[in-house]
Amino acid sequence: MTDLIDGNAAADVVVPSVDAAPDSQTVGWRHRHLLDVDELSTADLDLVMRTTDAMREVLARPIAKVPALRGRNVTILFYEASTRTRVSFEVAARNLSADVTNIAAQTSSVSKGESLVDTIRTVEALGARMLVMRHAVSGAPYLAAEVFGGSVLNGGDGWHAHPTQALLDLYTMRSRLSGGSVAGRKIVILGDVLHSRVARSNIWALTAAGADLWLCGPTTLLRGFEAWAGRGAAGGRRFHVTADVDRALRDADVVMALRIQRERMSSGLLPSLREYAARYGLTAARLALAQPGALVMHPGPMNEGVEIAPEVAAGAQSVITDQVTNGVAVRMAMLYLLAGVSAAGAAP
Amino acid sequence: MTDLDLARAWLVDPASGREGPGDIVVRDGIIEAVTWLEGIDAEGIDAAGVVVAPGFIDLHAHLREPGNEDAETIASGLAAAAHGGFTTVCAMPNTSPAIDEPGVVAGIRAAAIVSGSPLELLVHGAVTVGREGGTLAPLGELADAGVAGFSDDGAPIRSGSILRNALAYAGALGLPVIDHAEDPDLTDGAEANDGLVATVLGLRGWPVAAEEAAVGRDLAILADVVRDVPSARLHLTHVSTGASLDLIRRAKSAGLPVTCDVTPHHLALTDDWIAGSRRWAWEASVDPWDVAAREAAPYASSLRVNPPLRCPEDALACLAAVADGTANAIATDHAPHTEVDKAVEFGLAANGISGIETALGVVLAAVDAGHLTLLRAIEALTSGPAAVLADRSRRARSVGLLEGSPADLVVVDRADSWTVTRERLASKGKNSPLIGMSMPGRVLLTMAGGRIAYEAPSD
Numbered sequence: 001m002t003d004l005i006d007g008n009a010a011a012d013v014v015v016p017s018v019d020a021a022p023d024s025q026t027v028g029w030r031h032r033h034l035l036d037v038d039e040l041s042t043a044d045l046d047l048v049m050r051t052t053d054a055m056r057e058v059l060a061r062p063i064a065k066v067p068a069l070r071g072r073n074v075t076i077l078f079y080e081a082s083t084r085t086r087v088s089f090e091v092a093a094r095n096l097s098a099d100v101t102n103i104a105a106q107t108s109s110v111s112k113g114e115s116l117v118d119t120i121r122t123v124e125a126l127g128a129r130m131l132v133m134r135h136a137v138s139g140a141p142y143l144a145a146e147v148f149g150g151s152v153l154n155g156g157d158g159w160h161a162h163p164t165q166a167l168l169d170l171y172t173m174r175s176r177l178s179g180g181s182v183a184g185r186k187i188v189i190l191g192d193v194l195h196s197r198v199a200r201s202n203i204w205a206l207t208a209a210g211a212d213l214w215l216c217g218p219t220t221l222l223r224g225f226e227a228w229a230g231r232g233a234a235g236g237r238r239f240h241v242t243a244d245v246d247r248a249l250r251d252a253d254v255v256m257a258l259r260i261q262r263e264r265m266s267s268g269l270l271p272s273l274r275e276y277a278a279r280y281g282l283t284a285a286r287l288a289l290a291q292p293g294a295l296v297m298h299p300g301p302m303n304e305g306v307e308i309a310p311e312v313a314a315g316a317q318s319v320i321t322d323q324v325t326n327g328v329a330v331r332m333a334m335l336y337l338l339a340g341v342s343a344a345g346a347a348p
Numbered sequence: 349m350t351d352l353d354l355a356r357a358w359l360v361d362p363a364s365g366r367e368g369p370g371d372i373v374v375r376d377g378i379i380e381a382v383t384w385l386e387g388i389d390a391e392g393i394d395a396a397g398v399v400v401a402p403g404f405i406d407l408h409a410h411l412r413e414p415g416n417e418d419a420e421t422i423a424s425g426l427a428a429a430a431h432g433g434f435t436t437v438c439a440m441p442n443t444s445p446a447i448d449e450p451g452v453v454a455g456i457r458a459a460a461i462v463s464g465s466p467l468e469l470l471v472h473g474a475v476t477v478g479r480e481g482g483t484l485a486p487l488g489e490l491a492d493a494g495v496a497g498f499s500d501d502g503a504p505i506r507s508g509s510i511l512r513n514a515l516a517y518a519g520a521l522g523l524p525v526i527d528h529a530e531d532p533d534l535t536d537g538a539e540a541n542d543g544l545v546a547t548v549l550g551l552r553g554w555p556v557a558a559e560e561a562a563v564g565r566d567l568a569i570l571a572d573v574v575r576d577v578p579s580a581r582l583h584l585t586h587v588s589t590g591a592s593l594d595l596i597r598r599a600k601s602a603g604l605p606v607t608c609d610v611t612p613h614h615l616a617l618t619d620d621w622i623a624g625s626r627r628w629a630w631e632a633s634v635d636p637w638d639v640a641a642r643e644a645a646p647y648a649s650s651l652r653v654n655p656p657l658r659c660p661e662d663a664l665a666c667l668a669a670v671a672d673g674t675a676n677a678i679a680t681d682h683a684p685h686t687e688v689d690k691a692v693e694f695g696l697a698a699n700g701i702s703g704i705e706t707a708l709g710v711v712l713a714a715v716d717a718g719h720l721t722l723l724r725a726i727e728a729l730t731s732g733p734a735a736v737l738a739d740r741s742r743r744a745r746s747v748g749l750l751e752g753s754p755a756d757l758v759v760v761d762r763a764d765s766w767t768v769t770r771e772r773l774a775s776k777g778k779n780s781p782l783i784g785m786s787m788p789g790r791v792l793l794t795m796a797g798g799r800i801a802y803e804a805p806s807d
Contacts, residue, residue, distance in 0.1 A: 039639050117691055137695040138539075138550035139647030146645065158695065160550030200550055224547030231544060234637045 018054045018332075019066045022340030027051075029337040033145045033152045036161035037204040038234060045170070045208060051333035052171050052326070058095065059329055069098035069339055075128035077103045077119070078155065079135040084300055085155055085165075088324070089132045092331035096339075101128065116140060120147045130335060133157075138197075151338040153331075159195050165299050166201035168330040170209055172323050173254055176295055183210035188248045188290075190282060191258030191307050194221045194269075198299045199258060203228075207237035214240045216248035217258075217280060220269040245280055252290040256297040257282045257308045273306050283309045287317065295319050350377050350800055352793070354759065356393050359384070360401040362727035363748030369393035372400055374755045377798020382749050395722050396762050399789075402747050403435025403756040403796055404729040407609055407736055408501070408526075408585050408679035409704055411437070413459055414452065415444025420684040420776050422456060423463035425704075428682070428775035430794045430801035432705040433729075433758035436468040438737075441479065442502035448474035448485040450493035457494075466799035470496040470737065472526060475514045481506045484514060491521040496737050499526035501585060502654075504562055506532060508569055515573040519580030524607070524736065526583045527566050529592070530655065534558035539695050541656040545619040548637065549646060551695070554656045556589040563592040567599045570606060583736055584608040586681050588655040590665030597674045607736050608669075609679035612710035613701050613781075615666035619657045621781060622646060622694075629663030630717050649690050649697035650781040653683070667719045670728050677733035678711060678725075680704045684777020702777035706768060708760065709787025716788055754798035764790040 029047060031039060040048070058066055074093040078086055086102070093100045105119060114122075116135075123131065129150040133141050138158030145152040156162040173182050187206055193199045193215045206213045215225055222241055229241045242248050249255060264270050287296065296308075296318040304310040313320060352374035359370040359382065369390035373381040385393065411425035420428075422439075429437045439456060441447030447456070453471050460469040473490035477483050479500045487498060498518050505511040505527055514525050535558045540546040542553025566582060573580045587593055587608045599606050618629050624642035627633060634641040651657060669675040683700025690697050703710075711725050720728075734747040746753045765786050770778045794802040 038637060115688070115692055135693065137693040139695070140693040142645055142647045143649075143693055158550050159552075197550060200548070224542065224544070224553065227544050228547050234635065234639070 018051070018058060018068055018336060021068055022336050027337065027340065029340055032338065032341045034163050034334050034338060035141050035145060035152065035154045037163045037166050037201045037208070040208070042208055045205065048167055048330070048333055048337065049171055049174060051337055052329045055329040055332040055336070056326075058332070059325070065095050065097060067097045068336055069093065069096040072098050072129050072339060073101060073127045074098040074130045074132065074335065075101040075103065075123045075126075076132045076155075077105060077123060078133070079105045079140070080156070082134055082156070084324070085134065088327045089153075089155060089331050092328050093335055095328070095332055096335055098130075098335070101126070116143060117147050120144050124149055130338065151341065153334060153338065156197055158197065159200070160197050161201045162197040163201050164327065164331050164334060165198050166205040167334070168323055168327040169202055169256065169297060169299070170205045171330055172297065172319055172326045173295065175326070176319055176322065177253065181209070182206060184212060185253040186212045186214065186251060187254040187256070188214045188216055188252045189256045189258065190216045190245070190248065190280065192221045192260050192264065193217050193225055193258065194223055195261070195264075196258050202256075203233055203239060207233045207239055214242065214248045214252070216242050216245055218270060218276070219243045221264070245286065246289060249286055249289040252294050254295040254297060255282060255287065255290055256299070258299065259301065260303060260307045277306050281307055281309060282312050284312055284315070287312055293317060297323060299323070350755070350795065350798060351375055352755065352795070354398070354400060356385070357398045357400045357759070358393060358395045359749060360399060360723060360726045361749045362723060362731045363402070365723070367395070367723050372749065374795070374798070377754055379749060379751050379753055379755050382751055398792070399722070399760045399762055400749070401726045401758055401760070402730045402749060403758050403794060404433050404708070405436040405733040405737070405747070406434050406680050406682065406704060407438050407677055407733045408440060409437050409682040410442065410684065410700070411439045412684060413443065414455060418686045418776070419689070422459035422469065423465065424774065424776045425682070425684070426460065426463055426465035426467045426469065427802075428704050428773065429467055430465065430796070431774045431791060433708050433760065433791045433794055434467070434704060435756045435758070435794060435796035435801065436470065438470045438472055438496055440499060440501050441472050441474040446474045446479045447471060447495075448477050448479070448490075450486075450489050453490065453493040453495060466796040466801050468796065472497045472499045472501075474498065475500045475505055475525060476510060479503060481510060484510070484517065487514070487517050487521060491523055495523070497524045497526045497583065499528070499585070501526060501528045504528050504530040504532060508565060511566065512569050512573055515570060515580040515582060516577045519573065519577040522579060522738065524581040524583040526585050528586065529559050529562035529566055529584055531558045531561045534561070538656070539652070540622055541619040541658045543619060543659050545623050549623060551622070556591060556658065556662065559587070559589050559655055560591045560595065563587070563595050567595060567604065567606065570599075570604055574605060581605045581607070585679060586611050586614065586655060587669075587675065588614045588658050588666065589662045593665055593669040593674055597669070600674065607676040608674070609677040609733070610666040610669060610675045611681045612678060612703060612707040613653065613657065614655070615663055615670065615678075616710045616714060617651070617657050617781065618660050618663050620660070621657060622648065622651050626785065628713055628717065629660045630667070630714070630719055633660060647694040648781060649692060649694050650701065650779045650783070652694055652697045652699055653701050654699035667714055671720055671724060675728065676736055678707065678728040679733065680707045682775070684775050685779045687778070690779045700779065701781065702773065702775050702779045705773055705775060706780060706782050706787055708791065709766075709789055710782075712762065712789040713787070755795040756797065757795050758791060759793040760789050761792050762789045766790045
């Protein structure tokens with residue numbers, strides 16, 4: 001059993017018996033949707049971590065499958081190309097014995113096809129009880145949640161949020177850091193923060209868990225974050241923003257590199273990938289500034305040789321494949337917890 | 349014809365700078381008597397009860413006809429205006445086709461007549477053909493057809509040389525060029541005011557600099573033109589930032605012929621609303637990231653508007669600009685849209701707020717909070733915009749509670765309030781972020797040209 005975030009009392013948390021059908025009443029989960037991490041209290045985060053522990057146990061079984069969501073339809077509606085996240089949700093849902101429907105949709109502001117609202121109503125009429133959604137427009141899952149009768153899980157919306165990624169990142173750090181906690185640990189998110197839903201969700205998750213969080217990248221890709229850092233996340237939880245990569249990495253316990261996309265060059269935010277790799281790429285030399293044994297993470301997919309050197313990505317300090325496995329466990333946990341609320345017909 | 353006997357009301361007459369207790373009598377649509385009460389006769393009458401003011405003038409409204417009658421028609425737009433207390437409305441030319449030749453003006457006039465509305469409908473013509481920014485529209489022919497000004501609103505006049513020529517040409521016609529000041533390079537793909545809310549919500553930032561750079565450019569070009577054409581006039585519409593208003597304030601004190609308006613939403617709503625706040629700009633803000641303090645779901649597409657809702661400091665600067673006269677007018681930028689265009693993701697939603705029916709309530713909320721006097725607020729809705737229209741409006745020549753002129757007035761019960769609902773909005777555009785909220789002050793009666801344009805149901 002892992003330690004608690006912010007030292008909450010362990011005795012209050014009921015660890016769910018994940019072999020049985022979910023029941024929100026017994027485990028104390030109250031959210032109908034997972035739209036972002038900002039909605040989760042530290043107690044909620046702790047419950048997610050404990051439920052994920054239980055799911056890791058399931059994944060370690062010879063037959064990694066429980067009947068918890070048997071007969072329940074989970075629809076995976078992706079408006080953006082993604083293999084990793086979609087497959088991770090699909091595997092998670094199947095491991096819980098859910099029926100899975102996959103929909104790859106198109107959206108455009110120019111060629112108006114079916115509206116999101118109509119699509120949501122249609123998939124609900126087709127039997128969807130839980131909806132995993134990815135969308136290129138920030139906030140789209142909030143619109144879906146207004147329309148959909150079941151639970152919406154945000155699988156990534158625009159630049160805004162990717163809550164299951166932040167939860168799996170938190171879980172991975174806690175399981176790998178000595179002491180099992182990120183409290184007081186220096187964690188660096190390095191790269192294109194401006195366009196990153198992973199960075200935004202991690203700001204909520206990691207500050208809530210008491211981490212010493214640093215965001216680092218070229219100033220063009222940090223626009224606006226200094227003001228956010230100064231104000232702090234909810235409850236005034238501060239974090240740091242710097243364009244000085246050496247300062248950010250010095251004595252870090254965890255370094256997470258973010259993907260750099262080519263269109264950042266055409267929009268004038270960066271001179272070139274080469275210059276980015278030289279000045280901000282996570283190389284072995286830069287990693288040496290961090291604590292010995294500091295964890296190396298990446299939400300994927302990677303551009304090796306750009307934001308992360310291949311030998312660092314595949315090195316001994318890398319926990320990138322752990323992130324992938326934990327992603328399945330965290331998504332199982334979230335489907336399980338939300339299903340308990342859906343079943344009880346609770347308020348959003 | 350119409351008669352009205354209103355005794356012991358609070359009369360507000362910005363044209364004469366006067367407000368106070370009084371009686372007003374309308375006979376056959378003509379204001380027969382305005383009697384200001386004093387001494388013992390005035391006792392017990394105050395500005396918190398029934399208020400009578402000249403009918404409001406909106407410099408900036410999108411009536412969508414021709415081309416997008418699903419969103420609004422001349423008839424529905426004028427009905428909405430009357431419900432909001434307006435008796436003169438200027439239709440913006442970003443229709444389909446654009447109002448860039450006299451035939452379109454005539455079609456709109458005809459639609460207004462067919463609607464039977466007694467409101468005065470004025471029309472702004474396009475600055476460039478098709479509002480495409482390329483070549484000048486036939487400004488002289490449009491002036492002959494009676495347009496009140498020229499604007500490519502919805503988009504800025506991108507070319508500085510086109511703006512310069514338009515100001516000079518329109519100046520000789522005695523008409524203002526009305527610019528939507530925006531540097532489109534800085535707003536490419538922008539979704540929300542570039543600030544904390546956009547950063548946290550992952551929305552593409554819409555910097556204040558995009559407006560301020562354009563305002564600075566426009567003023568520099570105006571200064572250049574007036575040396576040659578002293579009658580050139582520039583009106584900047586829906587100004588939304590404190591720095592823009594500072595530039596305009598300075599230009600006015602230097603004697604440049606510039607006027608401007610601000611919208612009700614930019615002086616009272618803020619980008620915090622997109623994060624789920626529903627507090628006026630002047631109220632103490634709560635942390636919108638405190639989920640427990642959220643008053644509404646985030647990303648309401650009814651809040652997507654161009655220019656975007658700004659931070660509280662900019663909203664308060666808009667209020668201060670109305671108070672000190674830097675903003676000549678409050679204009680609604682009424683922008684009705686269909687569900688198809690608005691019931692979508694925030695970033696895909698059309699820009700605009702359906703606001704002509706809630707303008708008075710929002711302004712009265714600012715008055716109630718002590719940020720504007722009632723007299724100045726009414727002035728910014730009546731004689732302020734009338735001065736921008738100069739002699740193009742019959743109202744502009746006679747705005748006020750004038751004995752012997754046709755009744756153009758609004759009667760408001762400030763002791764009452766109303767809740768905004770889709771059903772109560774006469775506009776076809778239900779895209780109001782105020783739906784579900786209570787608005788102070790209820791319009792009891794709107795008279796235009798001596799006829800009843802709106803009368804509150806007697807429930």
